[in-house]
Amino acid sequence: MLGGLIVLPVVGVAAAGGWSAMVTALRAADPILLEPMGTLGLSVGGIVSAVSFAGIGMAFLGAPQLLTRxxxxxxENEIVSGSLIAVLCIIVFDLGAVLTGMAGRVLVPGLSDPEMVLPILSADLFPALFTGLFLVVVLAAIMSTADSVLLLASSAVVRDVVQPVFRPDLDQRRLVLYGKLTTVVIGLVGLVLALTEARLIFWFVLFAWSGLASAFTPVVVCSLFWSGTTRAGAIAGMVSGFLAAVTWVIVFKSSFYELYEMWPGFLTGFGVTIIVSLVTAPPEGAAEEHQAIWSFHG
Known part of the structure; x- marks a missing residue:
């Protein structure tokens, strides 16, 4: 995956005539493509749009499928080194994807489905063997996230709902079976939604991403940087952040320049976590444990 997103943009930019020629061709096709603020320009709507896009990264701080890693x-040493490697890989992935898209806009303009730019560009620039490898890159990117999300979802259903609420006496073998069945069901639902070719999938992804950020990121940030975070504060922050994000989409979003719901959800969850934690007692030994963690990394 890493190699594919390094090789393809390099070859693509070269095939487009180099960086200067590619930028010139993009500007000739549509000058707005090179404007940082897009069609909205330096206006309130443009600034809100930029802030919304920047907010997408907030969910990385609290996404459960990433925290489990x-x-x-x-x-602890692996956590530090793994974090640095992850940041470097994300930078390479994102730059590779953006440069591939820019080169694809020049080399294969007018695509009916812009999401097909990677396989089409690889088919035009490389032999069939390399094209197959690049398609594997796409599948690898999908599977690296899909397996984590599926396992996390099935574990949440079985371990957090079925076992404690309905069947606390279930043995380990039965729990594993229920987890596998839940994984299959969730996977089939996702497959059906994908096969419908509804253009709402990206909207659902962003909506779910904002729910993760609003529910978990405030709690994770407060827990790491403030020893006064309490259990009641964490629960209240998770619930209020998620509800604020959903309410923003349903009631307020269209009236505020389509501001991404992550921001009001995150700010609400962050504020509620702090307020409730201030009026409730922290767990015993929290300050000492917090100090021990930071002394290790400091």
Whole structure:
């Protein structure tokens, strides 16, 4: 995946005539393509749009499918090194994807489905063998996220709902079976939604992403940087942040320049976590544990 998103943009930009020629061709096709603020320009709507896009990254701080990777680390040292490697990989992935899109706009203009730019561009620039490898890159990117999300969802249903609420006496073998069945059901639902070719999938992804950011990011940030965070504050912050994001989409979003719901959800969850934590008692030994964690990294 990393190699594919390094090779394809390099070859694509070269095939477009180099960086200067590619930028010139993009400007000739549509000058707005190179404007940082897009069609809205430097206006209130443009600034809100830029802030909304920047907010998408907030969910990375609290996404459960990413936090579980840190929990599974063999040592604290691996967490530090893994974090640095992850940041570098994301930078390479994002730059590679953007440069591939820019080169594709010049080399294969007028695509009916812009999401097909990677396979079409690889088919035009490389032999069939390399095209197959680049398609594997796409599948690898999908599967690296899909497996984590599916397992996380099935675990949440079985471990957090079925076992504690309905069947606390279930043995481990039965829990594993229910987890597998839940994974299959969730996967089939996702497959059906994908096959309908509804153009709402990206909207649902952003909506779900904002829910993760609003519910978990405030709690994670407060827990890491403030020893006064309490259980009641965390629960209240998660619930209020998620509800604020949903309410913003339903009631307020269209009236505020389509501001991404992550921001009001995150700010609400962050504020509620702090307020409720201030009026409730922190767990015993929280300050000492917090100090020990930061002394290790400091």
């Amino acid at each position: 840190f929990m599974a680390a063999r040592s």
